[in-house]
Amino acid sequence: MRELISNARCVLFDFDGPVCRLFAVHTAESIAHRLRELAAELSVTSLLTPELRASPDPHQVLRGIARRNPPPGVVHGLEEALTREEVSAAASAHPTPYAAALIAALSTRGRQVAIATNNSPRAADAYLRRHDLAGYVGGRVHGRTGDVALLKPHPDSVLRALASTGGEPHSSLMIGDSTADQAAARAAGVPFLGYAPDEAAAAAFAAEGARHVVRSLEQVLTALIAPTFG
Known part of the structure; x- marks a missing residue:
């Protein structure tokens, strides 16, 4: 995990899931x-x-x-x-545990952070502003366009997010909670980290051969901020 996160100069987040539960109240x-x-x-x-x-x-x-x-x-x-x-x-979305702290820690440690989502970019922007995260993302929010065919698993939003960071695919990382995120990252050549908060999500990732999966973003945050010895 530490190697995966330390090699990433740019980190791309899916929105609904890794950043928040968008439909927690408004289902x-x-x-x-x-x-x-x-x-x-x-x-x-x-x-x-x-x-x-x-x-x-x-x-x-x-x-x-x-x-x-x-x-x-x-x-x-x-x-x-x-x-x-x-x-x-x-307006009523529930923050994903440790997501805000991870986004802040990545940004303050020099990583470029971007959003690549099938949701409307207007919804992601509204959430980020409401939770004081917009400054860490810097406008790099890439979501649904008028062309529904470009929704993930198509890599369009991932490629746009990657371009906005100026990073190379191999030195970036996509954090997503679905196999569609995994497929989009793979098509864009971006290493992938699966966020699987429950058994069903973990099983879906296992079925698709995901190499790196976490049950909590705390694991990613710990790998990022833990001191290195030797």
Whole structure:
């Protein structure tokens, strides 16, 4: 762990999970339901497969509708609605234990910190400002664009975050809580550290062959700040 973090000149964080629980109060299930209501208002309920009708994941609903060739403007309307819901959720998001301390410690020790997320960058910006973390990230927040096809596991947000730091892939590190984060990091050539706060996440990473996984960011913080002897 110490070698992994010491070699990283740039550290890229996924947002929902490694930085905070975005939907801790304003739940993902309620937002997915709102997107389905909006799909009905836009007369595209025929695009909702049984899986999408039951999904608790608003990103899955958005991506699923986008893949089914909806009329012009539908994806934009759904994405804007999702952005509004995420910005609202940021006000009640729960900080991930040790995330703020890790971000601050990385920045004060000369690392470039950036965010690479499937969430709206407006939501991430709102959370970072609310929790006095924006100065450590320095505007390097890269999230969902209008092109839903570029959501992770596509490496687009990781590549944009990497470019904003000026770092090289091999001397950077991506911290994420999903196998989509892992796949995006791999495609960008960036070493990956999995954050798995529960058994299900740990099992998913193990199934995908993740080499480095932690159950708490305290392990990363300790590796970063612990003194070196000899």
